[in-house]
Amino acid sequence: MQFPEHGDPYNELYVNSQWYGLQPPDKQLDPAGIAKKRLDKAGNHKTVAGNYREAMLTVVTRQSQLKNQYHGKTYVAYGEGGLDFRSPPSSTATEASDKGKPGIEKGAPTKDLLTWGNAIWTGDVPSDVQPPELQAAKLLHDSGKGEIRVLLEQRKLSVTFTVQKTNTLPDVNAKTDWSQVATRTGIIRGDGTVPAWSADAQVRGLKPDVPGDPAKGVQMAFVQGGYEHMTSYAHPWTHWATLYSVVQMVNDI
Structure with a gap:
C-alpha cells in the first residue's frame, strides 16, 4: 500500500483514524482535557476530534493557496546533498590540501546529509493479502516508537510492521540511483x-x-551542497549566495 493513493492527503492520511492513518486518538490530541473544556465552554458542541479535523483543513487549504506563490523578487539557495553525488567536470578544482593550490571550501559528504523522502513500513504480510483486507485490519498495539501490530480478523493472524528508522547508506557516490534507494528505504539526499x-x-x-508548474517570482536559485540544514547560513557558499542576492535586489530598487 502507498498513501496518499488519490492525491488527497487530508482525507486519506491526516484525518484518517484507521490504523494506517495519522489522526491521533482523543487521549493523545488532548491528554490534559484542556481542549475539551474550551470547546464545552464555547457551547458549539464541537468534539476534540472534530476540532482537530477543522484545524487540519484550515492548514491544508492555506498550504494550497501558498503553493507556487513567491514574492516577485525572490532568490533561493538550498543544499541537495554533498558535492560527491555529482559527476564533476574534469576541469573542476578539488578541495585543496596544499596552500596556493586552487580549491573550494570544504563541504560535508552526501552520506552525512541524508534525510527522509518517504516513510516506509515493512511487515511479515502473507503474499496473498490484498490492500482492502489490510486496510480493514484492527489495531492491536502501537509502540509510538515505530512498531505497529494489527489483526487480520478473517485469518485470525497478527502482523507486525516496523518503520525504517536509520537514515544511513553503506555506499554513496555519483552513480547512486536515488530513485531506487528512495523506493527501497525512503532515504534521499538533502x-x-x-x-x-x-x-x-x-x-x-x-x-x-x-517537474511541475513554474514557481512564479523566483528569479534565481543557488542549488548547492555540502551543508546541513540548521547551520546552512554558517557556510561560505550560502554567504556568497545571500550577498549576491541582496546586491541584485538593491540594484533593482
Whole structure:
C-alpha cells in the first residue's frame, strides 16, 4: 500500500483514524482535557476530534493557496546533498590540501546529509493479502516508537510492521540511483532535514529536471551542497549566495 493513493492527503492520511492513518486518538490530541473544556465552554458542541479535523483543513487549504506563490523578487539557495553525488567536470578544482593550490571550501559528504523522502513500513504480510483486507485490519498495539501490530480478523493472524528508522547508506557516490534507494528505504539526499525533492519545489521552471508548474517570482536559485540544514547560513557558499542576492535586489530598487 502507498498513501496518499488519490492525491488527497487530508482525507486519506491526516484525518484518517484507521490504523494506517495519522489522526491521533482523543487521549493523545488532548491528554490534559484542556481542549475539551474550551470547546464545552464555547457551547458549539464541537468534539476534540472534530476540532482537530477543522484545524487540519484550515492548514491544508492555506498550504494550497501558498503553493507556487513567491514574492516577485525572490532568490533561493538550498543544499541537495554533498558535492560527491555529482559527476564533476574534469576541469573542476578539488578541495585543496596544499596552500596556493586552487580549491573550494570544504563541504560535508552526501552520506552525512541524508534525510527522509518517504516513510516506509515493512511487515511479515502473507503474499496473498490484498490492500482492502489490510486496510480493514484492527489495531492491536502501537509502540509510538515505530512498531505497529494489527489483526487480520478473517485469518485470525497478527502482523507486525516496523518503520525504517536509520537514515544511513553503506555506499554513496555519483552513480547512486536515488530513485531506487528512495523506493527501497525512503532515504534521499538533502540537507539532513529537507529532502532534495521537497526543496526542489522552489526551482520549478528554473531547473530543467524538476517537474511541475513554474514557481512564479523566483528569479534565481543557488542549488548547492555540502551543508546541513540548521547551520546552512554558517557556510561560505550560502554567504556568497545571500550577498549576491541582496546586491541584485538593491540594484533593482
